[in-house]
Amino acid sequence: MESFKKTALCAENLTKQYRGISPPAVDGLDLSIFEGEIFGLLGPNGAGKTTTISMLGTILPPDSGTITICGIDTRRRPREVRRLIGLVPQDIALYPELTARENLSFFARLHGLRGEWLKEGIRKALSAAGLSTRAHQKVSTFSGGMKRRLNLAAGMVHSPRFLFLDEPTVGIDAQSRELILGKLQEIRQSGATMLYTTHYMEEAETLCDRVAIMDRGKILVHGAPRKLLASHPGCRNLGELFLELTGKELRD
Amino acid sequence: MLQFLAAAHKEILLLRRDRIGLLVLFLMPALLVLVITLVQNHATRTIGESSTDILFIDYDNGGIGDRLARALSKAEGVSLTRTLDQNPDQASDQAPGSRKPARKRALRAVARGDFQLCLIIPKGMSDNVRQTARDSALEAFSMTAEDESAASPAADLELYFDPTLLPSFRSTVKNLLQLMIVGIEVEEKAAALSELLPRKIRDALAEASGPMAPMLSSMPEPDIEIKWNPRPIMSFREISALETPLEKTPNAVQQNVPAWALFGVFFIALPMAGSFVKERIYGLQYRMLSMPVMYPTIAGGKVFAFMLVCVVQFAVILCIGKWLLPLLGAPSFDMGAAAPWTAIVVALSAILAATGYGILLGTAVRTYEQASMFGPISIVIASALGGIMVPVWAMPRLLQKISVFSPLCWAQNAFLDIFVRGGDIRSVSGDITRLLIFAVACIAIAWRVHHRRAGRGARLN
Numbered sequence: 169m170e171s172f173k174k175t176a177l178c179a180e181n182l183t184k185q186y187r188g189i190s191p192p193a194v195d196g197l198d199l200s201i202f203e204g205e206i207f208g209l210l211g212p213n214g215a216g217k218t219t220t221i222s223m224l225g226t227i228l229p230p231d232s233g234t235i236t237i238c239g240i241d242t243r244r245r246p247r248e249v250r251r252l253i254g255l256v257p258q259d260i261a262l263y264p265e266l267t268a269r270e271n272l273s274f275f276a277r278l279h280g281l282r283g284e285w286l287k288e289g290i291r292k293a294l295s296a297a298g299l300s301t302r303a304h305q306k307v308s309t310f311s312g313g314m315k316r317r318l319n320l321a322a323g324m325v326h327s328p329r330f331l332f333l334d335e336p337t338v339g340i341d342a343q344s345r346e347l348i349l350g351k352l353q354e355i356r357q358s359g360a361t362m363l364y365t366t367h368y369m370e371e372a373e374t375l376c377d378r379v380a381i382m383d384r385g386k387i388l389v390h391g392a393p394r395k396l397l398a399s400h401p402g403c404r405n406l407g408e409l410f411l412e413l414t415g416k417e418l419r420d
Numbered sequence: 421m422l423q424f425l426a427a428a429h430k431e432i433l434l435l436r437r438d439r440i441g442l443l444v445l446f447l448m449p450a451l452l453v454l455v456i457t458l459v460q461n462h463a464t465r466t467i468g469e470s471s472t473d474i475l476f477i478d479y480d481n482g483g484i485g486d487r488l489a490r491a492l493s494k495a496e497g498v499s500l501t502r503t504l505d506q507n508p509d510q511a512s513d514q515a516p517g518s519r520k521p522a523r524k525r526a527l528r529a530v531a532r533g534d535f536q537l538c539l540i541i542p543k544g545m546s547d548n549v550r551q552t553a554r555d556s557a558l559e560a561f562s563m564t565a566e567d568e569s570a571a572s573p574a575a576d577l578e579l580y581f582d583p584t585l586l587p588s589f590r591s592t593v594k595n596l597l598q599l600m601i602v603g604i605e606v607e608e609k610a611a612a613l614s615e616l617l618p619r620k621i622r623d624a625l626a627e628a629s630g631p632m633a634p635m636l637s638s639m640p641e642p643d644i645e646i647k648w649n650p651r652p653i654m655s656f657r658e659i660s661a662l663e664t665p666l667e668k669t670p671n672a673v674q675q676n677v678p679a680w681a682l683f684g685v686f687f688i689a690l691p692m693a694g695s696f697v698k699e700r701i702y703g704l705q706y707r708m709l710s711m712p713v714m715y716p717t718i719a720g721g722k723v724f725a726f727m728l729v730c731v732v733q734f735a736v737i738l739c740i741g742k743w744l745l746p747l748l749g750a751p752s753f754d755m756g757a758a759a760p761w762t763a764i765v766v767a768l769s770a771i772l773a774a775t776g777y778g779i780l781l782g783t784a785v786r787t788y789e790q791a792s793m794f795g796p797i798s799i800v801i802a803s804a805l806g807g808i809m810v811p812v813w814a815m816p817r818l819l820q821k822i823s824v825f826s827p828l829c830w831a832q833n834a835f836l837d838i839f840v841r842g843g844d845i846r847s848v849s850g851d852i853t854r855l856l857i858f859a860v861a862c863i864a865i866a867w868r869v870h871h872r873r874a875g876r877g878a879r880l881n
Contacts, residue, residue, distance in 0.1 A: 227709045250712035259703030265437045266430070277426035278711045278718070322707070332710075 173202035176361040182233035193219040195385035206362045208376035216385040217365045254328030258335045260315045264308035279326035297321035313344030333364045369407035383414045423713040427721025441691045449684025460672035461750045475538040482546025491600045540578035548575040553608035557616045677741030677753045678835035679808040685730045689778035690795040696782025730771040756839040769855040770831040776859035783866035802826045830854045
């Protein structure tokens with residue numbers, strides 16, 4: 169059935185090795201993400217998730233391999249790809265001394281929005297983050313959850329076709345997480361595709377259409393959560409499968 | 421262009437909200453230019469580069485005082501005051517001897533620093549001088565003094581200095597007075613000689629004529645009048661080393677206003693570097709690298725905002741020099757005879773060099789702490805070497821050789837060329853070129869560092 173879906177992202181034999189560090193951060197990674205799906209990229213610390221997102225998001229050039237997003241080669245036509253993608257980084261990548269609206273306005277204008285498109289994009293993003301009433305408040309006065317929600321809003325203010333989310337729910341309360349996950353479902357319904365990394369396995373299990381578990385730069389398994397659990401009868405949930413595949417030793 | 425303006429607008433918003441940063445950018449150079457200029461202006465007074473205020477008290481009234489006063493009034497940069505109650509300008513017109521300040525009061529005024537020195541002509545000075553000159557003339561003709569017991573020692577003028585005056589200034593004043601004393605001495609001795617010469621001639625003739633001597637001694641003394649031409653027999657001319665002599669004298673204001681304006685401009689590197697570091701640490705740069713805009717466009721917007729701040733900062737310092745410093749007793753800043761755009765070109769070149777350094781600093785350091793530690797130290801050292809705090813010519817020879825590597829030295833030299841030496845765009849073109857090369861080199865190195873680090877292959881476009 170998957171073969172009938174249109175591929176939104178295709179990465180083949182992706183490799184990245186940082187200077188002075190011997191094992192490659194990403195080692196021959198192959199990945200296909202279909203249009204409209206939420207794809208979960210799971211892995212312990214240092215597995216290579218952020219490096220993968222950086223390469224897919226055109227920030228870091230791979231040492232080898234090819235990436236196409238919506239059919240466009242990211243290395244040959246990076247600016248065209250960047251018009252289609254949005255990125256929600258792991259850090260709260262916002263200006264603390266600017267208001268929520270000013271932050272969104274700045275990022276939206278960098279994406280080329282202006283006039284009514286700009287106003288509408290900001291209004292929708294603020295509404296999606298539940299921050300419409302706090303639009304004129306400085307980010308430095310926000311709680312952790314509000315910052316996370318605004319961080320997400322900044323990544324989707326220009327309504328991207330493909331959204332990269334690097335641990336968007338880390339360190340926030342249940343209410344904010346609930347809101348973010350709800351918004352991601354809404355974004356999916358609007359037709360956008362998402363690549364999502366998280367350490368919360370239950371979150372991935374409920375949210376993602378398909379997941380990949382990666383470690384030491386390689387994808388160990390990938391598929392729909394139910395199918396993966398079915399193929400590993402000893403594992404009751406994604407968390408147990410994750411530990412079985414990646415081991416229990418600490419990753420610092 | 422939209423992205424460039426968005427980045428500039430964002431940066432201006434951030435700068436407006438950073439009150440401490442704004443204080444550092446505007447208040448610090450403003451205070452420095454005020455304090456340092458006023459201090460140096462006072463210091464130049466104490467070493468005699470500006471007007472020398474002399475309290476002149478004549479207790480003698482015998483003519484020597486008037487001659488000294490006339491000679492001092494003719495000396496360049498000397499302002500003579502004869503009373504403590506009046507404006508010195510008015511006082512110089514007052515008849516000597518009237519309303520003389522009591523000695524103790526006069527000395528207190530000097531000790532307070534109201535005057536740099538007090539010159540007192542003691543009572544009986546003129547009689548004493550004339551008597552000494554007569555005695556001297558008698559001795560010259562190997563004639564004894566008429567009354568040896570009455571021959572007085574050399575008369576002393578009383579000279580009291582402000583205790584804070586530097587030895588070099590005291591020495592200059594003493595030399596000036598000594599010259600005047602020598603002049604008076606020559607005049608008095610010539611007068612005594614004129615008086616004595618006829619008698620000496622008559623006596624010499626009487627002695628040579630033998631038996632005719634009694635007849636000769638009863639003859640009247642020959643009427644010999646000696647008129648000395650006051651024209652000096654030797655002098656010197658001061659000629660400017662420049663083809664066109666300077667219209668104004670370099671002073672603390674002309675040195676300090678451009679100097680501290682440049683210091684403020686280069687200090688922009690610190691908040692600018694901080695801004696780059698914060699964007700990197702907060703992950704903002706990471707986010708922006710995924711956007712459909714070249715990173716140099718975003719960085720360019722940021723640099724443009726900081727350049728605007730520099731321009732305002734520079735204008736504020738110039739206004740302080742032009743209008744505020746004169747209110748505080750210092751001379752007004754003079755923009756020089758060169759076309760204003762020459763100074764604007766130099767200022768923009770300096771601003772580019774400063775922002776280039778800010779980009780390099782912000783890229784090369786890894787943390788905000790590194791930027792806030794290395795940034796100010798490097799700028800203060802470059803300023804000290806560049807002649808911002810002390811003019812380059814006053815530095816030791818070794819430091820003078822090193823100073824040619826400081827961008828602040830190039831900029832300050834160009835400004836002094838325009839504001840003091842009467843230079844034009846041609847005379848400052850070398851310094852402008854050096855500043856622009858420095859800016860380009862900084863940006864190029866920053867680009868390289870960014871590529872190597874973020875890169876290990878990361879893109880900038």
